[in-house]
Amino acid sequence: MHPLRDAQLGAFTFFASALPHDVCGSNGLPLTPNSIKILGRFQILKTITHPRLCQYVDISRGKHERLVVVAEHYESSLKDFQKEGNPISLEKVLQIAYEALEGLEFMNKHGMVHRTLAPHNILMDCEGKVKLSKFGLYHMTDHGADVDFPIGYPSYLAPEVIAQGSFHRSDPSHREAPLPSGPKTDVWSLGLLLLELCVGRCLLQSINISERLKFILNLGCMDDIITVLAEEHGCLERVKELPENILALLRKCLTFNPCKRPTPAELLRDPVLEGVSCLYTPFLKPVGLFSSSLRCAQLELPDDISELCKSPPTAYRNTADGEDYLAERSIDEVYYLWCLAGGDLEKELTNKGIIQSKPPVCTLPNFLLEDGESFGQGRDRSFLLDDTTVTLSLCQLKNRLKDVAGEVYYPLLEDEQSSLPHSNSSNELSATVTLPLIIRERDTEYQLLRIVLFDRLLQAYPFKKNQVWREARVDIPPLLRGLAWAALLGVEGDIQAKYEGIDKDTPIPTDRQIEVDIPRCHQYDELLSSPQGHVKFRRVLKAWVVSHPDLVYWQGLDSLCAPFLYLNFNNEALAYACMSAFIPKYLYNFFLKDNSHVIQEYLTVFSQMIAFHDPELSNHLNEIGFIPDLYAIPWFLTMFTHVFPLHKIFHLWDTLLLGNSSFPFCIGVAILQQLRDRLLANGFNECILLFSDLPEIDIERCVRESINLFCWTPKSATYRQHAQPPKPPADNNGFSKASSYFSSDYQDLPKTDLSREPLRLSDLKAEVSPRISAEDLIDLCELSGPGHFKTPTKRTKSSKPKILALDIRSSEDFNRGHISGSVNIPYSTAFSPDGELVQCAATSTLQSFRGRVIVVISHAMKSAAMFTAHLVKVNYPRVCILDGGINKMKPTGLLTVPSPQI
Incomplete structure (x- = not known):
């Protein structure tokens, strides 16, 4: 989006037509409200950016099908010229004509027609350039079918539009909708507007609407429409004084027969405007973040670079100098900050009298008696279109940001040494960083700082990928979450070309299941429940299925797609690319046709994680038979999107995307621990009921x-x-060593003789506690040193948990060689026949290390597994087994032999 600069934020409101409450669709579900349909269609308008079009920003849905639209706005319009009462210069007329046609042509390329051209909808910026307003109303209302008012102004509607008459789907007299208007209808409207500018007065306004419509339709019998219009309004002399090129332009615009009338594109290239077109350079849409084109191809630098360094940049002047830094930010950023600073759309419209509340008794519907007598209210005029645009005041926002230094708007990115998790962007707002995330996301100053920083980092992606990762560990601004996630997932290249190359139209067997699943997926959300949301859902899911022939569609894939589609609603290619990068990392082979072995291994490792972190809970769940197979499959198959609403998923995935494929295990354990007291107090049936309707989970606590x-x-x-x-x-995905440990998987590390060996699923299920590799043991015990084996995964000392290496071999074997610092508790002497831990000097040492990582070491894996099972049974947490036992450690030269006592 382009900067705000001299523009303002404007809002206007209208009502969608209401639907009957007792009618269902063909699928048996309630009909989608028209306001939600409009909301879905509106989204594409936010992507249509052109110098001649007012940028759409947002749409808000209120009560009783009310919609409030926010868009770029200017106070000046063509209506101001009409008020002056004098014809403007002919050069200005040609300029307005050309600039308006530019905007119309750009709309037409996107399949849209204005249909609401009028003097107050052709705005003028501070430079006197044309800005077409409300150009999306015809599109978002499905050509007027979803509202109770006609789209367009009768004075400026083309004859073919008037001939069609009004239409509404609820009217039984209309069996089928008329064809939607084409680009040529706007050319007629523009011609009338230009003629009014030339003669200095409004036309077709002084007579009533029925006579006006008759007059327009009768123009088809006239040879020279311009002369007839001029005679009707007493301005024939002014028309005769117009130059031939102006008259030629007007005649082409006001051609009665639409077949002979040119389109905006044809008119732009007509010789009539040849003298104007040479003054304008073609509009080039900025290159997107994920593209094969160079983003800086149009960058121009002065011949002498040293000129840039002679005086301080204006960006770093003090705010007292009058620099409006906020005006340089994009219009969607300004609106987002305006909302955070207390902006309320309905309040603004109420203050200006646009929204007027009525007592309930005054809103009763009318009803008819048998004799035809009518009682009650007539048609409420407030439900018709009031196209008044209210300017949103930025005073409150600017006052909120008045103390923010100018440097915040232009952060430096070259400091690669900022410590984790502290952000180099939070020097002035360091206190805010410590507040809960939900408070930070509502803090205007803090969000400004984070948005500016992330915007610059993402513009430098993938060069600044490492810094994006570091800053994401602090938090991700909601406004830029979609792009930030794409950067964290390593999405690169021309994603649009790849997505367009996938066949999303040919029917496939999965289509039926997708059609069934989509209407049940996060339908509480207005955006995803809209028809446009369903269409995009279908296309993205089908693209993934088609492009992964070795995988299949499983129920839950739609839930997995939902966060990416919501954040990238207007960029299906990016939603698909993110989803395609996410699934291999966290759900590799989960969508095989036969995924039972993958799921079973995953659930077994999860069971071991529960026993590792919370043995008491693990023992209870195993005793009552409440195994992960009964509740955790939807968790991991959808990465929790099936059980949490989107706003919680966003916060959860902000951290998930920073971790490796094992991080979901930790999320699952954290959820169980929040429900720990209720789980421990209940039996199997109660636990089943508990998970059938999962209680409220504190996501921030879960993440922590x-x-x-x-x-x-x-x-x-x-x-x-x-x-x-x-x-x-x-x-290495561009990550530094600091980030690599958290984000890389164990499988990604180079394999050595000390790496963990794979196990058969049956052997894995037989062990309660997880195994760890000899590499991890060496790292945790800090055995690496000069001349010794060094592991590439060595942690920093600040993050190193304390550990107890517990050797359960016999004393004789222990004395022949053991790990330095390990404790020897022979298996035969540790437990009584009934499984209780025998108290002795060695077991008191074990007790003192309760809560630390206990690595059980043996020469036989079966005895080590039995020993750890006994420890878990007596509620010892963080117990694991050294994979391969002591034999894995012998080649390292790290075993020690006690010195003989003299």
Whole structure:
């Protein structure tokens, strides 16, 4: 979007037509309200940016089908010229004609027609350039079918539009809708507007509407429409004084027969406007973030670069100098901050008298008696279109941001040494960073700072990918969440060309299931429940199915798609690209036709994670038979999108996308721990009921505890055979070593003799506690040093959990060689026949390490598994097994032998 600059934010409101409450669609579901249909169609208007069009910003849905539209606005319009009462210069007429046609042509390329051209809808910016307003009303209302008022002004409607008459779908006298208007209807409207400018007065306004319509239709019998119009309104002399090129332009615009009337594109290239067209350069749409084209291809620098350094940039002047930094931000950013600063659309419209409340008794419908007598209210005029645009005041926002330094709007990005998780953008607002996320997201100053920083980082993507990752660890501004997620997922290249190359139209067997699932997926959300949302859902899901022939559509894929589609509603290609990058990382092979082995391994590792972090809860759930197969499959198959609303998923995935494929295990454990007391107090049936309607989960607490669980989990403890294969060694996704540990998977690390070995599913299920690799043990025990084995996954000391290496071999074997610092508790002496831990000097040491990571080491894996099962049974947390036992450690040279006592 372009900067706000001298523009203003304007809002206007109208009502969608109401639907009957007792009627259902062909699928048996209630009909979609017309206001939601309009809201869905509106979204594409936000992407249509052109210097001759007023940028659409937002649409808000209120009570009783009320809609409020926010768009770029200017106070000056062609209506101001009409008030002056004098004809304007002919050069100005040609300029307005050319600029208006430019805007109309751009609309036509996007399949849209204005249909509401009128003097007050052709605005003028501070430079006197044309800005077409309300150009999307005809499109968003489905050519007027979803509202109770006609689209357009009778004085300026083309004859063919008037001949069609009014139409509404609820009217039984109309069996089928007329064809929608084409681009040529706007040419007629523009011709009338230009003629009014030339003669200096309004035409077709002084007679009543029925006579006006008759007059327009009768013009078809006239040879020279312009002369007839001039004679009718007493301005023939002024018309005769017009130059031939102006008259030629007007005659072409006011051609009665639409077949002979030119389109805006044809008129732009007509010799009549040849002298004007040479003054304008063609509009080039800015290159998007994900494209094969160069984003800086049009960048121009002065010949002498040193000229830029002679004086301080105006960007860093003090705000007292009158610099309006906010005007340089995009219009959607300004509106977003306006809302955060307390902006209320309905309040603004109410203050200007546009919205007027009535007592309920005054809004009773009318009714008819048998004799035809009518009682009650007539048609409420407030439900017709009042196209008054109210300017939204930015004073409150500017007052809120008056103390924000100018440097905040132009952050430096070259400081690569900022520590984690502290952000180099939060120096002035460091106190805000410590507040809960929901408060930070509503803080105007803080969001301005974060939006500006992320905007600059994303513009430098993928060069600044590492800094995007670092800043995302602090938080992600909601306004830029879609692009930030794409950057975190490593989306690059010409995604639009790839998406367009996928066949999304040919019927496939999955179509039926997709059609059934979409109307049930996050339909509480107005955007996703709109018909446009369903169409986009269908296209993105089908594109994924078609482009992954080795995988199949499983129920839940629609829920997985929902967050990406919501954030990238106007960019299906980016939603598809994000989804295609997300699934291999977190759900590799989950969508195989036979995914039972993948799911079973995943659930088994999850069971081990529950036992690792909360053995008491694990013991209780196993005793009552409430296994993860009964509740966790929808969690992981949809990455929690099936069980949480979108606003919670956004906060959850902000952190999930920073982690590796094992992070969902930690989220699952954190959810169970929030429900811990209720789970421990209930049996199987009660737990089933509890999870059939999941209680409210504190997502911020869940995220915080998930990170803590992740930091306590050895990386190899969540190893899965069916995880994504390792990436090429050269591909580090652009991340630094600091970020690589958190975001990379254990499978991505180079394999050595100390790496964890794969297990059969049956053997994995037989073990209560997870295994860890010898690499992890060496790292956790800080055994790396000069001359010793060094692991590439070494953590920093600040994040290193304390550990107990517990050797359960016999004393004789222990004395022949053991890990330095390990404790020896022979298996045969540790537990009584009934499974209770025997109290002795060694077990008191074990008790002192309760809560730390306990790595059980043996020469036989079966005895190690039994020992850990006993520890879990007596509620020892964070218990794991050294994969391969002591034999894995022997080649490292890190085993020590006690010195003989003298």
